[in-house]
Amino acid sequence: MSINLNTTLRSVPINLTADLKLDEAAEISKIAERLRELLRSHLHRRGLIIAISGGVDSAVCAALAVRAVGPERVFGLLLPERDSASESTIRGRMVAKQLGIAYEEFDIASTLDALGCYQWRDEAIRAVFPTYTTGWKNKIVISGGQAGTFNYFKLVVQSPDGQLFEERLDSKNYLQIVAATNFKQRVRKTIEYFHADRLHYAVIGTPNRLEYDQGFFVKNGDGSADVKPIAHLYKTQVYALARYLGLPEDICNAPPTTDTYSMAQGQDEFYFALPYDKMDIALLAHNSGKAASQLAEELGISLDQAKLIYHDIEAKRKTTAMLHWPAIAIEPVIGPKTKPPVLG
Secondary structure (H helix, E strand, O other), rough: OOOOOOOOOOOOOOOHHHHOOOOHEEEEEEEEHHHHHHHHHOOOEEEEEOOOOOOOHHHHHHHHHHHHHOOHEEEEOOOOOOOOOOHHHHHHHHHHHHHHEEEEEEHHHHHHHHHHHHHHHHHHHHHOOOOOOOOOEEEEEEEEHHHHHOOEEEEEOOOOOOEEEEEEOOOOHHEEEHHHHHHHHHHHHHHHHHHHHHOOEEEOOOOOOOHHHHOOOOOOOOOOOOOOOOOOOOOHHHHHHHHOOOHHHHHHHOOOOOOOOOOOHHHHHHHOOHHHHHHHHHHHHHHHHHHHHHHHHOOOOOHHHHHHHHHHHHHHHHHHHHHHOOOOOOOOOOOOOOOOOOOO
């Protein structure tokens, strides 16, 4: 249902920060029980596979998996590549060791190199910055939306001596860079499913509600999974669970990053209109039918900014809807059950 941004839907005081509060113990118990139920009654698998990135989402999912089936039936994977931050791998090891799960570490850089991931990416970057070469770093940042114009993307590169350069990306080179970097998530998922088949386990997907709702995932990459334990939880709530579960402080305090490009890149730089804590409030306000004026008051921003944020939420839902879809058959096929189970 679309929202009329020019109409006050509910003129009542709101405190969306309070609405994000969880009963952590009850939530953990509920998720663990449903994971057990899904494994037993729907997925028919013996345990769970989890790729641990070093971020809070995968760490919480790993901890929830252990709560559900015990450490002996959870297998972790650490899958760094050339552009991964070293801190991510260090944090991933910390989580696996704290939880007491078996895990394997495998650097996927050589696989990505063989597939042409880095070559295709660098070719597109050099179309914008011809002097870009080995030793330079890169990232993509989003711009325009909060200023009231269409979203567009800029390419930022850094020379070995630390100089920064940026240029607006045309669609051809933007799409090629993103397509090349999507190899990373798809190769990781291939490895996850190898181990899932080998162990007769199910694969956990780690998107939180912001990522799931707004299409911040790669189809057949990190968007592919057998079960997504935290897709209903806002990022703020995931951090709350991390602290309640006693995960390492480095995890609980780690800012959300893409860990995809060689330069440090926050998720709000690349995709979201706001930092995660404010984006949580914006999405909750939108989902609760709050007027843009109420969001503006809650976040201390202008009405125009609030309207733009609501518009951005709707636009992302529309443009990424197909990422959620299974393959579409030309005609209905009678026989197989194609809808996932709905748990009460």
